[in-house]
Amino acid sequence: MIFKLAWRNIWRNRRRTFITAASILFAVMFASVMESLQRGAWNNMINNVVNFYYGYAQVHQRDYWEDKSLDLAMPLTDSLQALAANTEVVEAIVPRLESFGLASTGDQTFGVMVVGIDPEREQAFTGLADRLYEGAYLKPGDDGALLASGVADRLNLGVGDTVLLISQGYHGVNAAGKYPVRGLIDFPSPELDKQLLYLSLPTAQYFYGATGMVTTAALQIRNADALPRLKRTLSAELDTTYYAWHDWTEMMPELLEAKALDSAGNVIVYLLLYLIIAFGIFGTILMMTQERQYEFGILTSIGMRRGRLGSVIWLETVMLGIIGAVAGILVSIPIVYYLKRNPIQFSGAYATMLEQYGFEPIFPAQFDWNIFGTQALLVFIVTALLGLYPLWRISRLKPVEAMRA
Amino acid sequence: MAVITTRGITKTYNPDTIPVHALNGVDLDIEKGEFTAIVGPSGSGKTTLLNIIGGLDRPSEGKVIVGGQPIEELSENKLIDFRKDHIGFVFQAYNLIPVLTALENVEFVMLLQKRPAAERRERAMELLRAVGLEDKVNKRPSELSGGQQQRVAVARALAPKPTFILADEPTANLDSTSTAQLLDIMAELNHRESVTFLFSTHDQRVIDRARRIVTLVDGRIDEDVQQSQPATS
Numbered sequence: 001m002i003f004k005l006a007w008r009n010i011w012r013n014r015r016r017t018f019i020t021a022a023s024i025l026f027a028v029m030f031a032s033v034m035e036s037l038q039r040g041a042w043n044n045m046i047n048n049v050v051n052f053y054y055g056y057a058q059v060h061q062r063d064y065w066e067d068k069s070l071d072l073a074m075p076l077t078d079s080l081q082a083l084a085a086n087t088e089v090v091e092a093i094v095p096r097l098e099s100f101g102l103a104s105t106g107d108q109t110f111g112v113m114v115v116g117i118d119p120e121r122e123q124a125f126t127g128l129a130d131r132l133y134e135g136a137y138l139k140p141g142d143d144g145a146l147l148a149s150g151v152a153d154r155l156n157l158g159v160g161d162t163v164l165l166i167s168q169g170y171h172g173v174n175a176a177g178k179y180p181v182r183g184l185i186d187f188p189s190p191e192l193d194k195q196l197l198y199l200s201l202p203t204a205q206y207f208y209g210a211t212g213m214v215t216t217a218a219l220q221i222r223n224a225d226a227l228p229r230l231k232r233t234l235s236a237e238l239d240t241t242y243y244a245w246h247d248w249t250e251m252m253p254e255l256l257e258a259k260a261l262d263s264a265g266n267v268i269v270y271l272l273l274y275l276i277i278a279f280g281i282f283g284t285i286l287m288m289t290q291e292r293q294y295e296f297g298i299l300t301s302i303g304m305r306r307g308r309l310g311s312v313i314w315l316e317t318v319m320l321g322i323i324g325a326v327a328g329i330l331v332s333i334p335i336v337y338y339l340k341r342n343p344i345q346f347s348g349a350y351a352t353m354l355e356q357y358g359f360e361p362i363f364p365a366q367f368d369w370n371i372f373g374t375q376a377l378l379v380f381i382v383t384a385l386l387g388l389y390p391l392w393r394i395s396r397l398k399p400v401e402a403m404r405a
Numbered sequence: 406m407a408v409i410t411t412r413g414i415t416k417t418y419n420p421d422t423i424p425v426h427a428l429n430g431v432d433l434d435i436e437k438g439e440f441t442a443i444v445g446p447s448g449s450g451k452t453t454l455l456n457i458i459g460g461l462d463r464p465s466e467g468k469v470i471v472g473g474q475p476i477e478e479l480s481e482n483k484l485i486d487f488r489k490d491h492i493g494f495v496f497q498a499y500n501l502i503p504v505l506t507a508l509e510n511v512e513f514v515m516l517l518q519k520r521p522a523a524e525r526r527e528r529a530m531e532l533l534r535a536v537g538l539e540d541k542v543n544k545r546p547s548e549l550s551g552g553q554q555q556r557v558a559v560a561r562a563l564a565p566k567p568t569f570i571l572a573d574e575p576t577a578n579l580d581s582t583s584t585a586q587l588l589d590i591m592a593e594l595n596h597r598e599s600v601t602f603l604f605s606t607h608d609q610r611v612i613d614r615a616r617r618i619v620t621l622v623d624g625r626i627d628e629d630v631q632q633s634q635p636a637t638s
């Protein structure tokens with residue numbers, strides 16, 4: 001009965017109901033679409049950055065991440081390799097042996113980061129071969145090196161020349177070797193461009209005296225959505241007395257911070273938006289309460305308790321909110337879906353920059369039911385709170401005075 | 406025992422600013438089954454008295470005892486429940502809930518009483534038949550004439566089987582045909598359901614139908630007469 005009464009009351013003033021519901025609809029639509037685009041953009045960005053080098057998660061020896069010391073390398077065991085075969089979520093294990101060294105031509109010496117890689121898996125993971133601009137990519141077990149263009153320039157080396165490497169190897173052994181330059185690669189990030197030098201994994205292991213060892217096992221997964229499942233798998237499968245794993249939020253905290261900062265800006269926009277909507281809804285409630293004083297007087301006179309009457313009126317407000325929110329979500333779904341299928345294409349300087357990094361300059365929207373759910377929840381909270389106003393009025397209502405008006 | 410007893414009722418509006426003494430000591434006993442009119446000039450306190458008897462307003466002084474229950478002892482919610490179970494109200498106009506049909510309006514108070522659906526429906530139909538609106542049960546108030554609305558209001562007031570019915574100028578907005586019809590129905594139901602009716606009016610034709618006429622002047626009972634031969638239509 002309460003429900004029926006509330007429902008019919010909503011449609012008493014159709015025009016007002018439509019206007020109020022429409023304002024909620026637009027707020028929900030605006031916020032959902034914005035949020036979907038924003039999140040989509042961030043996910044795309046994170047996906048790009050993450051797949052640039054680190055991956056969504058990496059496994060290391062337990063203490064490696066703090067020190068990044070070669071001495072904390074781990075053996076690339078079969079059980080570690082088997083993670084990819086045994087779990088659905090891990091698509092590939094990408095092994096790396098990463099350490100520092102001095103590259104030299106005899107008269108010039110320059111600090112570099114030496115990365116030993118499995119050329120094929122590395123290519124599948126980060127598309128390293130696509131960055132090659134001269135020479136050839138490494139073959140499995142290759143005894144040559146790939147140089148980032150910044151390194152090559154500094155040392156004045158070209159394809160076919162020989163680079164000398166010296167370093168401290170695994171547990172303090174002396175490391176030295178001569179490697180023919182097989183190819184030159186180009187990184188858009190100057191930071192990386194002036195320090196990377198790639199060897200094949202066995203060559204790097206031999207150089208550092210770390211046979212069978214790696215410092216890093218990067219985990220290739222399909223996309224960010226698989227990350228929660230990956231975390232569950234790792235928690236279950238990984239021997240944490242020896243290994244530790246880090247996801248991208250730990251490896252690149254500044255990226256997460258930037259995202260959080262951006263989201264915080266949005267929260268302010270949404271707050272303002274809902275504040276405006278709240279004023280609109282409140283206006284409706286105010287008019288409705290005013291107009292229906294007489295009716296409230298009759299209802300309490302004939303024996304309807306204030307609490308009961310109050311629940312009818314509260315329900316009216318909340319139902320109005322729900323109607324608006326549901327309509328808003330129904331309108332947003334196809335829009336967001338469309339923007340996911342047909343991502344917004346960027347152009348101009350920004351697009352060029354993205355392309356230099358090897359990123360596609362597109363921002364697909366993210367379709368996530370949570371986004372719609374959050375909007376619906378916000379509308380519900382706003383209306384549920386505003387709906388308290390008539391309750392307060394009814395609690396103070398004097399039937400005789402209400403009916404005299 | 407009297408259905409309604411008032412003793413020494415006074416009511417002063419705005420006691421702190423410009424006091425208006427609407428009632429100045431009203432002692433009244435209404436017995437079961439009465440069909441009584443409260444009359445008197447405008448401003449004599451009829452509405453004030455009915456509101457106080459109905460528990461819609463509190464007297465400044467004095468006692469109201471309804472069916473043996475002194476109503477000043479009731480808390481706010483108890484008083485609302487008391488009205489629901491014991492008092493039927495018919496106001497001047499706009500008595501009905503606009504979004505409910507005639508039938509739903511009549512059922513409404515029974516619903517608040519949590520009567521079973523079948524019983525509600527049966528009683529509401531019976532009363533709508535009694536007020537001659539069996540063909541309008543599914544109409545909303547806006548689709549009914551003023552007289553028809555007042556007849557639905559009478560049916561609704563009777564539905565919960567109240568101890569008595571209070572009607573403040575129930576015919577004030579009606580033409581003479583509708584007035585006569587409404588009075589016929591009230592008199593008939595007073596007789597058939599032996600429900601006590603207490604109503605205020607200015608209308609001589611309505612006064613003529615009452616069996617007892619209580620005249621208020623300046624918030625006091627000026628005259629209280631039984632009519633041995635009330636008019637019939």
Ligand SMILES: Nc1ncnc2c1ncn2[C@@H]1O[C@H](COP(=O)(O)OP(=O)(O)OP(=O)(O)O)[C@@H](O)[C@H]1O
Nearest residue numbers: 418419425426427446447448449450451452453454
């Ligand atoms: N809420 C109020 N505040 C102040 N004065 C009031 C209030 N209600 C009624 N009065 C005054 O009390 C007196 C009695 O009013 P009441 O409405 O009871 O008279 P009535 O007999 O019903 O009149 P009418 O025939 O015009 O309906 C009048 O002088 C009126 O102006």
Ligand SMILES: [Mg+2]
Nearest residue numbers: 451452453573
């Ligand atoms: Mg009056």
